Amino acid sequence: MRLATTLLAAFTAASLAIGAACAADPDPKAWDAVTATAKGQTVYFNAWGGDTGINDYIAWAGGEVEKRYGVKVVHVKLTDTADAVSRVLAEKTAGTNEGGSVDLIWINGANFASMKGKGLLLGNAWAEALPSFKGTDADHNPSVRSDFTVPVEGQETPWGKAQLVFAYDTEKTKDVPKSIPALLAWAKANPGRFTYPLPPDFTGVTFLKQALLELAADKAPLNGPVDKADFAKVTAPLWAFLDELHPALWHQGKTFPANYPDMRHLLADNEVGVTFAFNPSDASAGIAKGELPKTVRTYVLDKGTIGNVHFVAVPFNAKAKAGAMVLANFLLSPEAQARKADPKVWGDPSVLAVGNLAAEDKARFDALELGIATLKPAELGAPVPEPHPSWVDALVKEWQKRYAGT
């Protein structure tokens, strides 16, 4: 009897110890241990699901990771990344510190700032310890260490780059506006031929930021938090611009497209003359899939357009942390980045420093045909940096106050 009790106590102690050891976060520096732990896990990858091309790419990545590492990936299609942020936040408030429902989030900007600020992300600078991270040459590319001016501190892995480009059909539209004031004049001359997605869609908000960055008299406050600036004074030119623009918009601004793929349809059917997207290869991808005519070309504004880096992050309470790290590592690998940059697949620019890669990886990128509608890096120009993430919420709220329900 006493022997049984002792054995039971020993067994319980042992299993608790093992349990505690398993509960410790995986350390990417011991990569073999991470892949071993990850085998058999299911990673719930919460990512925006509004574009079929991107969804297909994520499905491909999931298939590869399952084949090579035994990690199953479920793509939870979001309409808004804030959905996943709120879920993790609700879990933290409910005290669910383990076994959360979100394993990996496609994220940047205000959502990242919110999660980092509320302590919702996995720490220990795991992102910089991933084997694939070396390829980004972060010391010479500081943009991968800063997310909308907020330091990343290794809490998210860079995934791709974005820059706002405008697209038009050269056959149907002859002259295009190359600056925000010119856009207003063009819209008035061509009523109903321009629109932008309904905020808080990220492309719509980017348009607001682009307009603000060009029209603001003093741009310095935009690099700092919004509550330290005179919001009304800084954004006054933006609202004046929009007040004049809206009557000249598609359907007089009574409705807005939901996101940038919706705008792609409008361009394809010649409902609007000029659209824009956050992906320089989006137009080429559309042409390759037969959605857009072959005569579509892209351009950037004379004073430059906004660009940023987007990331993937692991929540602090993720159930499949090791699996999520394995997926993040694969997404950052040269093979996955090259396929992502192929306009026939997605066309999203890579975050890797291609020049530093091994010969065979470099060849993958050199072999890519960027597409007839994609601007070369020199033509894209240096991206205009994003303002501080706190401006996004303020801009959206003010936009809704002024233009929702009119």
Place this chain on the structure above:
Amino acid sequence: MSPWARLIPVFAVTTLAGPVIVGLLFVLLPAFGYLPALGGRSVTLDPWRQLLAEPGVWRGAVVSLAAGMVTGAVSLAITGLFLAGFHGGRAFEAMRRLVSPLLAVPHAAAALGLSLLIAPSGLFFRAMAAFGLGSDRPPDLLTVHDPWGLAMMAGLIVKEVPFLMLMSIAALPQIEAPIRLAVARTLGYRPVTAWLKTVAPVLYPLIRLPVLAVIAYSSSVVDVAVILGPTNPPPLSVAVLRWQSDPDLSARFLAAAGALLQLGITALALGLWLLAERLVANLSKQWMESGDRGRHDLWLRSVGGFGIALIAMSAIFSFLCLALWSLASSWRYPEPWPNPLTVSNWFQVLPSTIEPLISTLQIGAVSTALSFAIVVAALEHELRAGRPAGAWAMRLLYLPLVVPPVAFLFGLAVAAEVLGVTPSLLLVTLGHIMFVLPYVYLSLSEPYRRLDPRWSQIALTLGVAPWRAFLAVRLPLLLAPCLTAIAVGFAVSVGQYLVTQLLGAGRVATLTTEAVALASGGERRVIGVWALVQTVLPAVAFGLAIGIPRLVWRNRRAMLDTH
């Protein structure tokens, strides 16, 4: 009677009313600021102040109210005038057969098809352009997503008219319509006027509950609103759904207040409707006694016929639109049809439909089977106890259909979170039962009651136990109605959107949730494939419901119509 049998009505009540009440409770408290699990520990009016300050709330509420009342009125008018003008005639059966399959089509698929048809770059305007009435640009007409929700109302009317027609036809035998019409005709009344003066006033109370269900659904629908409704601001139900996923915790209280406001708007729509009933009853009394034999008869008949024809045409062309887009490789305005046609879209998209298809099938099969079992048990209990279901039982049945789902489902989701129940397929299936059960009951109750009781009585006199008489005699005789009821229940389950979204926390993907997600920004070719796949499931179920009895009774033709 076994004590278990007495519990059946209690069980049915719990299945229907229980979740609704729990859901409303978990919405009532947070709406006034009280939900300790989310940090609200005191009762305040802050959520209401926030709600009133939200831009676009009033417009959204008015649009919801208008959608409810207009859809109800127009659907009832078209149904009534069509029945009045064509009942018993040759065109009637043809039109009925054309319009009845619409019942099986999920709301989302019908809305997607309509959006592809009437959009400025849709099939309708391309056809106009082909006839030389357009230009190389789509017209600057705001059809889909118009600010007053007219496109949304159209999408709802297309689905609600067949539903009301089915309920009316099922209720007609109870009121001996042919006798009433015969008397009126001999007095010299023209057909439509005769019907409106003698049959309609007696028929309406029998279909009042379905009409109220239509109004309640239209005033709080989410999936059709997302696909066809205004975007800026959206109808109230869509706004409430969005507030729930706001990362700002205080928005949860705002969402609860919004859900209560939605409940109020639906209640207001129903209340206004009931008032309007009284008004119409008073005003028409004079018309009834006026002796007018039917001056406007032809005009009324044409309106009914035109309405139904328009609905049938919209349905056919929406379906055609979906089919054409699913076979298109590149179809730009103003080409009237895609050239070349290709099957590659299907091969590309079908693999990604497999998993949601399996989930849909699992949820549908289990929820329909359970609902069917409960309904049959309840009906059998009714028969054996000798007491038909009373008015209160019917009202209870309609409870999940009349209370806005966006209100009590959100409360259920909060309750599940507080109780620590994880969102899962099982929870979603249980949620589906709430909506499937009323339709299964409505579909099966008439045939069940009308079955000649003497068949079972003979079996009992031959000495078998009641359960054997039930299994061996009553069920086989009711094979066709049972399968139809199952098909109806399955179709309802396939078409559910909000239950799956809220109780599954976005992690359970069914054909409908995926299709609605595609509505904003999804490629139209992909939308075509998804909407068609979504429609195939209920169509197969109905096909089986019609085919299996014919197969099973191929040597016993009289078994096919046993009432």
